[in-house]
Amino acid sequence: MALSASPLLEGEELSSLEPAHSVVLMVEGMRCASCAIAVEARLKRQANVSDAAVNFAADIAMISWQDKKPDINQLKRAVARLGYQLHTSIDPKRSAEQALKMRKQLQLRLAVAVVFGMWSMMPAILLYLAPFGTVEPEFMWPLALASGLFAFPVLVYSASHFYRVGWRTFIAGSPGLDSLITLAVWAAVIISCWRLYQGSAHVYFDAAVMLITFQLVARLLDTSVRRRASEVVRRYLQDMPARVQVLDEHGNESTLAIEEVTLGQRIRLNSAQQLALDGVVETGSGQADLSLLTGEHEPQMLNEGDELLAGCTLIEGCVTLIVTATQGERRIDRLSQSISRVLSKKTALQQLTDRIARWLIPTILIAGGLAIALSLFQGLNITQALGRAVAVLIVSCPCALSLAIPLVITMGHARMINNGIILRDPAALETAADSKVVVFDKTGTLTTDTPSVSRVIPTYKWTEPRLLQLAASIMQDSVHPVAKGLHAYFITNTASAVPALNDSGERQSLAGLGTQWHSAQGLALAGRATWLAQQGVDIPKVSEGGMQLHLSLAGEYAGCIEFEETLRPEAVSVLRTLQARDYAIYLLSGDTAQACSAIASRLNIPSAQVLAERSPEQKHRFIEALERKTKVCFVGDGLNDGLALAAAGLGIAVGQANSATGLAAAIYLPNGIEQVPTSLRLAKRARKLMYENLFWALAYNGCVIPMAIIGWIHPVIAAVAMSLSSLCVLLNSARMQGETPYREET
Incomplete structure (x- = not known):
């Protein structure tokens, strides 16, 4: 399958990033x-x-x-x-603290419900067996009272959250599951207390306790996975430096917290330091790594007047910057706010469950009223009629509905972990079944951060091994990417056996130009061709393009080494597998058009589906435009991909993605893109089971509510039947854990 070329989307991707x-x-x-x-x-x-x-x-x-x-x-x-x-x-930190506090409270409430619930069930079980002669009639009322007393901590403490939220949703005009739980619990308690007052032992405290306990389990399962989304913004910003070096009007240097820095102040950034605030270069020069925000693979030269954004790292040099954006106004802050906007949007499955809750509650209340009316018509007294209504409320309480999604997520999470797949945002999984397009970022996703030696071009006086060894000797202490590429080459090739040159002598790195080494054989240079020419080296006519390293020794040109980006070993097989499954493949990157085209040709990606030099906002707009036409899976790595990952129907972060990217995505693959096809298949499976669970939960209510209305189901049996519906959902969800995806072809 192939979609129409990207020009169709160019106009649409220029739409506003955020609502006006x-x-x-x-x-x-x-x-x-x-x-x-x-x-x-x-x-x-x-x-x-x-x-x-x-x-x-x-x-x-x-x-x-x-x-x-x-x-x-x-x-x-x-x-x-x-x-x-x-x-x-x-304030993501406050949100995280609140999530932890809430989880601890839920755990304590559940512990109280389980402990006292068991004690409440023990006398209730004896009451169930009373018709068989196991309990003398004079002991039945005390057993019923004991069941209520043991249930008291559960009803007052463990269930208090449901009462509070149920009331709030009721007065807000949107009663939901908590309102229904509150109604069912208090109906059971009031009728039970009334029957105790009348001297009867027919009480329903145990049914109320079971309802509360099951709902606490469902709530804890839900929060244990879904609350991780609150970490996105906090993790997005946590790795930024907390302090900067500030220069006063006299040039004196001091260290300040970034919150104390104001617009227009001057800050200094030294080699290997990360910038904490947006700024414009006032003095100095250097090379900067912009990949976190732009995806650009090759280090960029900085000169006076150039803009440098928070999150970028100065590889070489030293610069003084004028602050143009303080904390809260930085480009990285705007990106995190945009991710918050994306997270606030509801998915189709969330909207569906909201609609179900809206019509389910009035339906259940109507069913309870019908049960009372039918009971009175049949000649039953009001207490018996209310008991039948309680059975309707309990049996129809959608425990299975509330467990339907969290159980699949929990089972699926364990299954995915076994395959090296980490689930981050389960809400996005529902779109996986409809995904038709997989959009890949390039740098760090399809490629590694270490370039490969593609061609060695020595002059007639030099051999390839000697030229490589000269380059390695000059770049010995450099942190430039080509130095990493040379190191990797020598590890995997026999050229490392060539005797090393004398490594004594001073080395000096000139930001954006190259490196010079005062060796015993003379001055050795490695860098751009134009720089070598400026140093008096006679260089033959060369076409500078891509990543090249030109070398000379003692004023004589020695040759050139060309580098190319290194594809991940699994990239070819993964894309071949996806294309065989009729996914359209796009390449979306912040890198140059030349670099993107080179990678696309090696991976058989059509040129019309290659988009280069895209900023994080432009990536987001493209994904949004594509989403309006078909469901999209975006695979990326790096801070500049966080917004696109959050916006895509299914976002997958791969490799050594930073924590922000991993949490902005639905799925995180720490070992690279090899498991992308498996992730898509498991995500589709999870989404299918979610809908199956919702269907069975609703089908269950459709069957048992009429039975409860006509009096075929006792309130206690209703509580058991409710738990059986949850068990059915549990068994269906367990199919997620047993699903074994076939092994991808390599």
Whole structure:
């Protein structure tokens, strides 16, 4: 299969990166997806708000408007009435601390529910066996009371979260699962207490405890995976230097925290240091590694007036910069904010579950009312009618529905780990089944960061081994990529056996030009052809293109070594496998057109599907434009890919991707792209099982609710039946772990 050429998308990819009228805010205090539903519903009702999307996993809300901007203070007050806090600044650290605190609270609540729930079930079991003569009639009421007393800590402490969130979603006008749980639990408790007051031993405390325990398990499974998304922004910025060297008006140097630096101040950046703030070069020169933000493989020369962004590293030289963007306004900050916007968007599966929750609750309440009416019509008393309604509420409580997605994620995560695949964002997996296009970044994804020697061109007085050895001797202490390439060449080739030149003498690296070595044989030079010519070396006419290293010794030209990017060993076989499965392959990179075309030709990627010299924002816009036509999987490595990875239907980060990229992607492959085909297959399998679980959970409710209405299901049996539905979902999800993908052809 092949899609139309990329020019069709060129106009579309120039669309705005962000909505014209929108803002991303942080929501503090959310504990589950129902909290997000309540906050979202409340925000949508506020003046001038055209739309709102709240993401529980990332603790963020995106507010959109048409003409007049909403009053942020009014939005804060509206959210505060629900018990949450709205912040204009995103604080990932606070979000991470809140996630950890919430997880510990859930674990404690579950521990209390399990311990006291078991004690509550013990007298309940004896009551079930009473018709068989195992319990004397005079002991039945005390056993029922004991069941209620043991259930008390579970009902008061373990379930308190469900009551609080259920009330908040109710008053917000969007009652969800927590509202239904609250209703079912308190209906069971009130009827049980009333029956105890009447002297009856027919109570339902055990059913309420089972309901609470199962829901806590589901909530803990869900948060254990999904809350990792809140780490994206925090990890995106955590590796930036915290302090910089600042120069005052007299040239005196001091070290300040980046929060204390203001616009226009002068900072110094030395060799091998990473820049913490955006700036413009005032004095000095050097070579910078821009790959984290641009994907550009080859180091770039810096001169006065050039812009250098936070996250870039100075390889050689020393420069003084004037700060043009402080913390919070840097290019890297804008990228993290854009990722927050992307994370706030809801996927199709999330929208589907929201719709299910909206119509399921009124349906269940109507079913409970029908059960009461039918009971009274059949001549039952009000207590018996209410008991039947409780059975309807318990049996229809969608535990299986709430477990449907987290169980597949948990099972699939273990299965993927066994294949060297790390699941990061399960919400994106649902698009895998429809993916038709795989877009690859180049640098660090299809290629390594060490160039390879492609051709050695010595002059007639030199041999290839001697020229290589001269180059290795000159570049002995260099950190330039070609020095790494030479080192790799000598490790894998017999040329390393050539006797080394005398390595004594001083070496000096001139940023952007080359390296000179005062050897015993004379001055040796390695660098650009133009620089050697400026040093008086007579160089034959050469065409400079790509990565070349020209060498001379004692004023005599020795030859040239050409380098090319090194393909990952598995790149050819992986792309061949994907193409055989009818995926269209695109190459999207920040590197030069010449470098991208060279790699594309080696991998059989059509030239019309090669896009070079793209910034992170342009990558994002291209992915968005392509997504409007078909489902896209983007495979990348590096900070400059984070935005595209988050925007793609399925993002896969590979290789030694930094922590931000790995978390912005749905899947992380630490060992390279070899497992990309397997990842796609497992992701498709996971998405299929998610939909199967949703179907069976809803089908279960469709079967048992009518049975409960006509009185065929006792409340206790309803609790058992509810657990059986969860067991069915569990067994179906276990198929994910047993799925063995066939071995990819090499």
